[in-house]
Structure formats: structure tokens, C-alpha cells
């Protein structure tokens with residue numbers, strides 16, 4: 001998932017103020033040979049990923065079947081690191097290596113909630129990622145808030161002994177921006193509730209479904225504020241709780257969460273490279289994240305992103321199209337609890353921002369791509385438009401405003417790396433995101449050809465571009481939704 005802060009604030013795009021360098025000379029543009037090679041890549045990706053035998057689908061099936069849930073720092077995530085190394089090698093990548101990532105380890109134990117009075121009933125909940133536990137069942141009367149802003153307006157002490165509850169419902173949109181409007185409740189609700197004196201926080205799941213399954217996801221405790229337990233109710237359970245509260249009597253809830261942090265852990269980003277030719281010290285990065293939340297098997301988030309980008313790099317290798325710049329496919333570790341893999345990569349490569357031509361990440365499930373966005377210097381935009389022309393037959397429009405690289409590359413973008421986004425149709429993504437329903441059956445094998453094609457074309461043509469896209473040269477257009 002893209003960066004919380006980017007989404008939550010929905011920053012308006014700031015277009016570069018500096019003047020364009022005018023029309024590009026022909027030798028600054030991609031050659032007709034490059035365009036022809038990319039067209040061949042595109043068509044091969046489409047032809048090779050039409051069913052369950054496609055490389056991207058097979059990788060996704062393998063990771064979800066042989067590993068499954070893989071919360072960073074747990075044994076399955078460690079097995080996923082070995083899995084990724086083995087797959088990169090089997091796919092013929094020229095160089096395969098790991099880079100360390102350290103992060104706080106968090107685990108989930110049992111989790112239960114119920115209404116004690118006036119209408120005793122069980123509630124379906126799941127702890128928010130990195131929540132503290134309850135140390136045995138706790139009880140409190142519930143106070144409902146329509147949204148995060150309403151909770152933030154609660155006076156200190158006004159919720160002493162209570163359980164705060166945010167009932168705001170996420171809205172469904174093709175571009176997924178309803179997530180940005182709703183996710184603040186999950187991220188910042190716990191500390192807002194604690195400031196007003198609450199002993200725990202419940203939120204309506206950040207999800208667009210009507211399933212009786214709760215959506216987990218990271219919270220963000222504020223420094224200096226007591227950490228209180230926080231959990232999400234499934235959408236139907238949130239409705240149930242609101243209906244009870246609407247009857248006017250105090251509604252008392254019991255919450256029992258056995259979860260918490262256990263010090264620091266170290267795992268690895270796994271990287272596979274297709275070595276470049278004359279500009280091999282420069283890199284194009286694409287990738288997805290290897291870790292997942294624990295209720296499902298992490299199929300749409302983000303086994304499929306790893307599968308799509310690994311398959312895209314492998315196809316360039318298979319067609320013997322040695323790129324000029326090195327193509328680096330990164331399977332990031334621990335995106336979910338705060339983008340630790342992306343930050344570790346950015347720290348390790350902080351002195352090489354200029355050598356990064358562009359970075360992108362596939363982390364919005366398996367829906368079809370419908371737009372290309374990019375944050376590059378103005379004078380490189382005609383090359384992005386050339387890439388867009390190769391993508392156009394895939395139903396992908398090139399859009400000059402908005403977009404963002406994704407949580408993992410964002411750490412390098414913050415240091416000045418140029419970025420691209422291949423925006424996917426996220427209409428259904430948030431029905432399953434971070435739930436037990438994030439499983440392989442949600443992925444349509446025939447949809448993956450288009451995505452492998454798009455990442456292969458983007459990576460290859462970015463690697464071939466005669467000039468720089470502007471990394472490290474000047475302020476680039478900032479990501480914005």
C-alpha cells in the first residue's frame with residue numbers, strides 16, 4: 001500500500017516551476033529500435049501470461065501456497081527470503097543478493113471482543129498492527145465518534161475509563177483514494193483516544209466489504225502519549241455496535257487482545273538484477289513487498305506484486321534484451337509495519353540517488369493498470385510519453401499529474417529519486433486488503449499479462465533512455481493522489 005501520509009493528506013501535486021528545456025533533440029529520445037524491442041516485450045508478456053501457467057501467476061501461487069502468511073520477523077517471512085533468492089536464481093537473474101532490514105517484531109495472539117450489556121453478543125475484531133495487548137480482558141462503555149476529527153476534538157479526561165469507537169466507513173473508488181480518507185482513524189486514532197483518557201480504541205475496519213472479517217493494518221502511536229490497545233471491528237460488527245449505541249443505553253464491551261512487540265528483529269530485502277551494458281552502474285528499480293499481514297496468505301498484498309515484477313525482469317532476460325542500465329527487482333521486507341524495507345534500501349543507497357534512473361512498485365493487488373504517472377524532470381517528460389505510447393494499447397493512459405511510487409520506493413523518492421506509478425484498478429482491492437480473505441482466488445490469472453507487460457516496458461525503456469530522468473538533480477514533482 002502506498003504511504004499513509006501521502007494518502008492521508010492527499011497532497012496536491014506540485015508541478016515543477018522551472019521552465020522546460022523545450023523540444024528534445026532526437027538523440028534525447030528513445031530510438032525506434034528501443035521502441036520496437038519494448039513492443040516485442042509487451043506482446044510476449046501478454047502472450048505468456050494468459051492463464052495459470054504464466055510466470056507471474058505461478059510465482060504468486062508458489063509464494064502463497066508454499067509460504068502463506070509472512071509477518072516480518074516470523075519464521076514464514078524468513079522462509080520467504082529463501083524463496084525469493086531461489087526464484088530469482090531459477091529465473092536466470094544475473095545477480096541475486098540480500099540487504100539487511102531491522103524493525104520491531106510484533107506478533108498477534110488470541111483476540112476476542114463481545115458486548116457485555118445491554119445485548120450480549122460476540123464481536124469479530126482483529127488487533128491493529130503493533131497494538132499493545134490488553135493484559136487480560138478489559139471492559140468499558142463505548143463512546144462513538146463519527147470520524148477521527150471528532151475523536152481528536154474530545155477533551156482530555158472526557159473518555160476516562162471508556163472505550164472510544166470510530167464508526168467512519170471507507171468509500172469505494174476505482175483509484176482507492178477512499179483508503180486515504182479513512183486510514184487516519186487506524187493510524188492516529190489510538191493516540192487521539194488515549195489523549196482523551198480512553199483505555200482502548202475500536203475502529204470500523206478500513207475496508208469496503210460487507211464480510212464478517214476484520215481488516216488489520218498498522219497504527220502509528222504518537223510519542224509521549226500512553227499506548228492503548230486498538231482493534232478493528234468487521235464492517236457488519238461495526239454496524240451492530242452502532243445500532244446498539246443508537247438505542248441510547250450505555251453499551252459495555254469486553255476486549256481481550258494478546259499481542260505486542262518483542263524487541264527488534266532483522267530480515268532482508270531480496271534483490272535480483274539484470275545487469276546493464278554501457279550504463280550498468282545506473283539502475284532502474286521495480287518490485288513489490290515480500291512480507292504480508294497474517295490473517296490471509298498475502299496474495300494480493302503483495303505476493304502478486306513480487307510475482308509481476310520478478311516476471312517482468314525475467315522476461316527481459318529471456319528475450320536477450322540486455323538493458324543499458326541495470327534493472328533491479330526488489331522484494332522488500334516489512335513494508336507493512338512502516339516501510340522498513342524501503343527505508344533500509346534508501347539508507348544503504350543514499351549516496352547513489354543520482355544513479356537511480358527511476359523507481360516503481362507494484363503494491364495495489366491484481367487489478368488492471370489504467371494509468372501511468374511519473375515524477376521526472378520536465379525535460380524528460382517526452383520520454384515518459386514515448387513509454388506511454390507503448391503502453392497505450394494495454395488500455396493505459398499517461399497522466400501528467402498526481403500519482404506516487406508506493407511506500408517502499410518513497411524513501412528513495414524523499415531523497416530525490418524519480419518515480420513512476422502504474423496505477424491499478426483498486427475497485428475491489430479494499431474488500432480483501434489485510435483480511436483473511438487476501439487469498440489466491442482473488443487473482444485473475446488473465447489480468448496479469450497486462451501488468452507484467454507494463455512493468456517490463458517501463459523498466460526496459462527507462463533503462464534505455466538516453467538521458468537522466470532527473471534523480472538527484474533538482475526538486476521533482478512530489479507524489480500526490
Ligand SMILES: [Zn+2]
Pocket residue numbers: 001289301302335363
Ligand atoms: Zn502492500
